[in-house]
Amino acid sequence: MYAITITQPGGPEVLQWTEVPDPAPAAGEVLIEVAAAGLNRADALQRQGHYPPPAGAPPYPGMEVSGRIRALGDGVHGWRVGQEVCALIGGGGYAELVVAPAGQVLPVAAKTTVVDAAALPEVAATVFSNVVDLARLKPGETLLVHGGGSGIGTFAVQLGKALGATVVATARAAKRDRLLELGADRVIDYTVEDFSDSVEADVILDIMGGSYLARNVSALKVGGRLVVIGLQGGRRGELDVGALLTKRALVAGTTLRARADEEKAAIIRGVREEVWPLIEEGMIRPVVDSRFAMQDAAEAHRLLESNEHFGKILLTTGAAGATGG
Missing domain, CATH: 3.40.50.720 (NAD(P)-binding Rossmann-like Domain)
Structure with missing residues (x-):
């Protein structure tokens, strides 16, 4: 697969679209074919060398994604291959494929496209x-x-x-x-x-x-x-x-990224129970400023750091049969 790698700490120009090994889901994980990844300030800090990913996370930036489930690891229940989902992850979202702990996965909410769903998990x-x-x-x-x-x-x-x-x-x-x-x-x-x-x-x-x-x-x-x-x-x-x-x-x-998977899973359960209904009722919607092709991550980071955007910036892969919404 291809992913955005950080060639060295620095400005947006250090983000490169590079061929890397495919991930495989371990027990309790799902493999997601990425449709989109949301940008966060932590991604820019990681790019600059100030915010390394937690132990065990991929070195590529990206803490939230949306897409379709490609495969299930052992012991995963309640999800199916092909299902549209979004997920909170420790890193690796700027890629064509990513694994996520099953407890940090959410279904794409009604009234939300699979691409724009990437704007929701982290926030x-x-x-x-x-x-x-x-x-x-x-x-x-x-x-x-x-x-x-x-x-x-x-x-x-x-x-x-x-x-x-x-x-x-x-x-x-x-x-x-x-x-x-x-x-x-x-x-x-x-x-x-x-x-x-x-x-x-x-x-x-x-x-x-x-x-x-x-x-x-x-x-x-x-x-x-x-x-x-x-x-x-x-x-x-x-x-x-x-x-x-x-x-x-x-x-x-508080911080979120460094928390244990069990803590994140508990938060995601609360989000699904208390926030997802508000999204499905139309009381909350993802606010997307712009969408860039994943290969244009450097340009997207420049916009993020300009503070000129309103809402989320997304990187899209063209996968999952959608490029916007």
């Missing part, structure tokens, strides 16, 4: 595990989503509204109207306005890290929950512990 698992499982967002509460125009952000806005929350998002002005269409109640242009001056949130989903830490705590209501899932604003920040105590607030940091 759904990330947002669900943090906003619902950890932060326990409740109807009537306020959710503040940083990076509203990203794949994570566009999904979080929709899930927050589906759960009955008031949703505030930070994003560039150019993305405001589309976020309002997705259900955001308010969009703050972070280039000209300080969100901490005007927002009181019960739950904050943060991709920035250090540079937003103090302002995030300031923006929390009493009993609020701040969940940090990214470090785009740096690793270090100053925290007023007195303010944290006064607000009786929770600050948590």
